[in-house]
Amino acid sequence: MKFIITGGAGFIGSTVIRNIINNTDYQILNIDKLTYAGNLDSLKSINDSRRYSFKKIDICSSIDVREVFNKYQPDSVIHLAAESHVDRSIDSPAEFIKTNIFGTYTLLEESKNYLSKIDKVKKKIFRFLHVSTDEVYGDLKKNDKLFTEKTAYAPSSPYAASKASSDHLVRAWQRTYNFPALITNCSNNYGPYQFPEKLIPVIILNALEGKSIPVYGDGKQIRDWLYVEDHAEALLETVLNGKIGETYNIGGHNEIQNIDVVKTICRILEKIVPVKPEGIKKYEQLIEYVQDRSGHDVRYAIDASKIYNELNWKPKESFKTGIEKTIKWYLNNIDWCNKVKNGNYQGERLGVLKK
Numbered sequence: 001m002k003f004i005i006t007g008g009a010g011f012i013g014s015t016v017i018r019n020i021i022n023n024t025d026y027q028i029l030n031i032d033k034l035t036y037a038g039n040l041d042s043l044k045s046i047n048d049s050r051r052y053s054f055k056k057i058d059i060c061s062s063i064d065v066r067e068v069f070n071k072y073q074p075d076s077v078i079h080l081a082a083e084s085h086v087d088r089s090i091d092s093p094a095e096f097i098k099t100n101i102f103g104t105y106t107l108l109e110e111s112k113n114y115l116s117k118i119d120k121v122k123k124k125i126f127r128f129l130h131v132s133t134d135e136v137y138g139d140l141k142k143n144d145k146l147f148t149e150k151t152a153y154a155p156s157s158p159y160a161a162s163k164a165s166s167d168h169l170v171r172a173w174q175r176t177y178n179f180p181a182l183i184t185n186c187s188n189n190y191g192p193y194q195f196p197e198k199l200i201p202v203i204i205l206n207a208l209e210g211k212s213i214p215v216y217g218d219g220k221q222i223r224d225w226l227y228v229e230d231h232a233e234a235l236l237e238t239v240l241n242g243k244i245g246e247t248y249n250i251g252g253h254n255e256i257q258n259i260d261v262v263k264t265i266c267r268i269l270e271k272i273v274p275v276k277p278e279g280i281k282k283y284e285q286l287i288e289y290v291q292d293r294s295g296h297d298v299r300y301a302i303d304a305s306k307i308y309n310e311l312n313w314k315p316k317e318s319f320k321t322g323i324e325k326t327i328k329w330y331l332n333n334i335d336w337c338n339k340v341k342n343g344n345y346q347g348e349r350l351g352v353l354k355k
Contacts, residue, residue: 001026003239004074006059006107007081009038011194012131012228016078020231021046029072031065032081033099041336042193059103062110069114076127076239079107082163085197086135089159090294100162101169104130108173108181117180128181129239130170134249135160136185136223139297144301147185149247150152156295174245182242184235187248187302191228191322193331196337198326199258200323203265205337206331207286210277213266217292219259222299226252227322230315237313251302254319257296262287263318268327 003020007013008030020026034056045095046052057064059081081103083089083096111128118126137147138154155161173179190200206213234250242248256264266283280286308314317325330337 002072002075003028003078004068004076005071005078005247006032006081006082007038007079007275008032009034009040009042010056010080010084011037011042011191011198012189012231013080014039014042014193015191015201015232016080016235017043017052018046019229020050020236021052024236027051029054029068029074030054031059031068033058035083037195037197038293039340042137060098060106062106065106065110065280066113069110073118073122074114075122075125076129077111078129078131078239079104080131082131082166083087084133084159086157086159087178087197087293089157089162089216093158094144096158096162098108101142104166104169108169108179112173112177112179118190121355124178127239127244128170128179129235129242129269130166130181130183131235132163132167132183132185134185134187134251134289134300134302136164136167137299137300140299142299144299146251146301147249148303149185149249149306156297159201161307180244182238183247184238184246184249184250185302186231186234187224187226187252187300189226189228189231191326192333194228194326196340198260200332201337203262204269204327207266207269207283208273208277208331208334210280211286212288213262213283214290215259215262215287216290216296219257219262219289220298221258222255222301223258223261224301225254225256225261225319225322225326226250227315227317230317230322231315234307234311234313237311238307240277241311243310246310248307249302249304250313251304252315252317252322253304253320255299255301256319259287261323264323265327268324273331274305274326277322 009032174181
């Protein structure tokens with residue numbers, strides 16, 4: 001089995017690649033534009049594998065994508081390439097529109113063209129898995145039922161709207177052209193190698209450095225947290241055994257308020273890193289509430305019963321076990337974090353203090 005994985009130098013993409021190379025005999029071509037969040041250091045452990053290769057490509061370039069398909073002759077595509085940070089989408093939505101919508105369109109068209117040229121056996125195998133987010137559903141009130149695959153789309157941010165648009169394109173290509181596509185919508189991911197602008201690595205790294213830990217609004221926003229390695233396993237299971245035309249929600253079964261995530265990490269750090277930066281008695285004293293994000297969704301929560309019932313997948317990690325593994329990984333990989341932060345990212349957009 002030969003995969004093209006888009007965005008494989010990103011957080012989730014690199015996890016999917018490591019999982020496949022380490023646990024199967026499949027081959028992978030990773031195509032990635034290497035924007036600020038793409039990091040090939042996340043793939044060092046499998047970089048020497050003969051079953052892994054990389055090509056720097058912008059998925060919006062139809063010529064480059066076509067060339068890759070014709071040369072590599074993939075059996076399936078796992079499409080993860082996307083601009084994904086909500087705050088950045090609020091400040092600069094254009095790149096999100098370009099990559100997430102036009103990039104997905106380009107991949108769909110070039111995949112369709114490729115399918116028209118290959119033999120019947122290979123065509124029967126081919127799958128296109130489009131990896132999306134639960135943010136396309138908007139948000140939930142406290143007592144609302146969980147997001148299901150039939151929940152109506154109501155995106156709140158430019159990022160969510162761009163992903164909703166790409167989901168619609170994939171469904172249209174599947175129905176109109178009988179294109180062999182599947183879609184997954186996942187909840188908030190966390191785990192090793194996550195880019196340090198996201199909430200959990202910000203908490204860990206700022207605490208270790210004695211910097212303020214920014215919390216949007218009152219911190220009572222609720223997210224369903226999914227350990228990234230569980231997500232990677234779910235994606236492989238879906239592309240191999242999911243039903244064409246179907247959508248599968250992938251959740252961690254861990255609904256937690258943001259402020260509780262922050263305090264949990266602080267408590268764990270108290271135990272495993274008791275020696276703090278000068279002047280800090282408790283990590284929790286670093287918490288600072290900042291101006292809330294524009295249009296901030298209140299609650300996300302995934303009903304993942306469909307993927308369990310049809311594909312027998314469920315998360316292995318609870319938030320307790322997953323967050324402990326995550327914290328220990330960051331403690332043991334400070335060099336990776338520092339290298340990222342010494343590049344294009346310097347901790348921007350971490351919130352504005354409330355006055």
